[in-house]
Amino acid sequence: MTWKIIKLSLKAIFNNKMRSFLTMLGIIIGVMAVVILVSITQGATSGITDSISSMGSDLITATISDEDVSISAEEAESLTEYRAISSVAPVISMNQTVKKGTESGSYSIVGTTAEYFTVQDESVQSGRILAPSDIEWYTHVAVIGTEVATDLFGTWDAVGGTITIDDRNYTVVGVLAEQGRSLAGSDDSKIIIPYSVAERITGQSRISSFYVKAADSDRVNSAINIIEMFLLRTTRDEDAYSVNNQSEVLDTMNDVTNTMSLLLAGIAAISLIVGGIGIMNIMLVSVTERTREIGIRKAVGAKRKHIMLQFLCEACILSIMGGLIGLLFSYCGISVYNLIAGSIIAMNLTVAFAAIAFCAVIGVLFGSYPAAKASKLQPIDALHTTG
Amino acid sequence: MIKLRHIYKSYELGEVEVPVLKDINLHIKPHEFVSILGPSGSGKSTLMNIIGCLDVPDSGDYILDGEYVDSCTEDELSDIRGGKIGFIFQQFNLLPDLTAYENVEMPLLYHRIAASERRERVLKTLEQVGLSERMNHKPSQLSGGQQQRVAIARVLAAQPSIILADEPTGNLDSVSGKEVMDIIRELWKNGNTIVLITHDNNVAKQAQRSVYVHDGILSEKECAI
Structure with a gap:
């Protein structure tokens, strides 16, 4: 029927x-x-x-927006004393003209420590990452993104080459794994150098931001509280900084x-x-x-x-x-x-x-x-x- | 079997109430062949609608097989129509989109009859009316006489006890008309009760008994038409 x-x-x-x-x-x-x-x-x-989620939800970004506030890398790194925080990567970021022979281009320079690679979950496809000794000895080395390598060297095989930043020569020790494009444009067009060297370029011992990796995803919130308390204590100005977590953005x-x-x-x-x-x-x-x-x-x-x-x-x-x-x-x-x-x-x-x-x-x-x-x-x- | 007692029926035409049937009394026994004669507009079709449970009277009793039909709901009337009554219409009233086979099968679908029995019944009745060869034709591909025979097969497949025929030969030529009347007479001989409605005296004569409707009044005697 x-x-x-x-x-x-x-x-x-x-x-x-x-x-x-x-x-x-x-x-x-x-x-x-x-x-x-x-x-x-x-x-x-x-x-x-x-x-965004590939960066991990336990990543916390602290940005100091007030130019007059000075926080040193050592102060930021002292946060690792807390159990909720597993590692801290201080960052001095700037834009500089980078030369290689006749080729040149403006790239974002990230002055940081070896921790950066852990916190940001980045790795190199060839060569090595920054070593603690690079920071200690002010070595002029750089880890470059794939786009920088293609622009300046014409190939990703750039390890051992030399680039010039602010009239000083840097040896390329590593090339980052390819990231692809994201919200903030290409992640492959950055150059990572030791932060001690970056300090010398800017002439100031203040960092512009730092990345923090929480001990685990359950302790992200307590890590954020610790960072905010620390920043408030140091800057005495609530508007001078911002703290963000990837999961919030997500x-x-x-x-x-x-x-x-x-x-x-x-x-x-x-x-x-x-x-x-x-x-x-x-x-x-x-x-x-x-x-x-x-x-x-x-x-x-x-x-x-x-x-x-x-x-x-x-x-x-x-x-x-x-x-x-x-x-x-x-x-x-x-x-x-x-x-x-x-x-x-x-x-x-x-x-x-x-x-x-x-x-x-x-x-x-x-x-x-x-x-x-x-x-x-x-x-x-x-x-x-x-x- | 069919008992009509003091049946009244009227229709509203705008503000005016027009009486169509006045005090109709009719008794039809099982296996009887009765013809109802009357001119058009006399109320004989309304009478047939009431006998066929398509309509209910305003007042009076209709007892069909001992059951008071005037108190039935719409769906109960549908059941009575499907089970006991078969209609043969002047305009055949076949469904134009269905084949002869499907037209005959259609009423059976509403009676929850198993597929195998349905098929058997349809084939048997189509053969009975001599249309086995044309069962996959649509009504538009059949002549008037053939269409009326499909309509008769549709009635037979449902196996009703009462067959109501409303001017079954009205739209047919004399040869087809005779064929159809022969089949109807055959059905009567096989034990069905036949109620034939017509205005044609020659057709009515084939019945055992004739009653006359004139201006909504039923009489056993012929009066001037």
Whole structure:
């Protein structure tokens, strides 16, 4: 019986191909809007959140924004005395013109210690990282990013080469592993030198920021408290510094993405509802057109529920079929987007499933009024047998 | 079997109430072949709708097989129609999108009859009306006489005890009309109760007994039409 009703509905839909397709168009466009927009938003932001989370949630960044406040590397490093803090990497950052023969370019210079590589979870693909002795002996060595290596040496194989920063020669001892792009631009275009050497370039013994690695992720909050207390004690000015944790940034990022997806899905849901109204409209026309059929069916023994089920089934099939066609088009749309934008965005399956479920709900919701109307037709009125 | 007692029925036409049936009393015994004669507008179709449980009277009793039909709900009426009554209409009333086979099968779908038995019944009744060859044709591909025979097969497949025929030959040429009447007479001989509604005296004569409806009043005697 159920199968017969589905078959009957399909027959009615295919008997009127053009009209059925136009009716489904509203649903098709609605589903495409939901699936494509949400997939692209989530695909684009997941790249950013991935790069943030790869830095680790136990990483805390402290930035001293007030130029007049002076915190030395030693003061910052003393924080490791606390059990909640496993390592501290002081950072002096600046932008300098870097030369190599005739090639030159402006790069961000990071003056730091060996701890930096642990805290930031960075490693070298060739050569070595900074050693404690480099800081102690003021050796002019540099670990460079892959982009710097390509720019200045034309190759990643730059270990042993010499670059000139602020009229002094530095030996390249290592090349960093490739990072890719992130929110703050390319991470591959930095040069890491011992912070003691950087101090000499700036002529000041103050650090601009320091990175802290908490002992474990459960103690991130207590580590943040310790750092804030330390900075407040040293600077006596709450506005002179800021302390950030990656997981906070990540949370904010996720919030933004989710709000955005929800907003887009909401807008697209409205178009789905409009599509549903289209289905209701056509179903009402269909009920009027098929009054005679309903009358005949009732005359031979069909009950209200049979007629109701038949029209409800038809509305649901229309909307679910529209949804599936919409998914197919969405898949094509995303593929085309990937081809043009060169990205690898996948269709968001949760949203796809939700869209189909929503279509089914719309089918029932907007099909029930026409179906109820059909089932209430009196057989004699439907048969026109008066007189 | 069919007992109508003091049946009244009227329709509202705007503000005016038009009486269609006035104090109808009719008793039809099992296996009887009764024809109801009357001109158009006399109320005979309304009478048939009431007998066929498509409509309920305003007042009066309708007892079908000992059951008071006037107090039934819509769905109970559907059950009675499906189980006991078969309709043969003047306009055939086949579903144009379904094949002859599917048209005959359609009522059975509403009665929860197993697929194998359904198939058996459909094939048997289509053979009975001589249309086995054309069971995959749609109504538009069949002649009027053939369409009416499909409609009769549809009635037979549901195995009703009462067959109501409303001007079954009205839209047919004389040859097809005769064929259809032969089948109806055959059904009567096989034990069905037949109620035939017509305005044609020649058709009515084939029945055992005729009653006449005129201006909503039923009489056993013929009056001027």
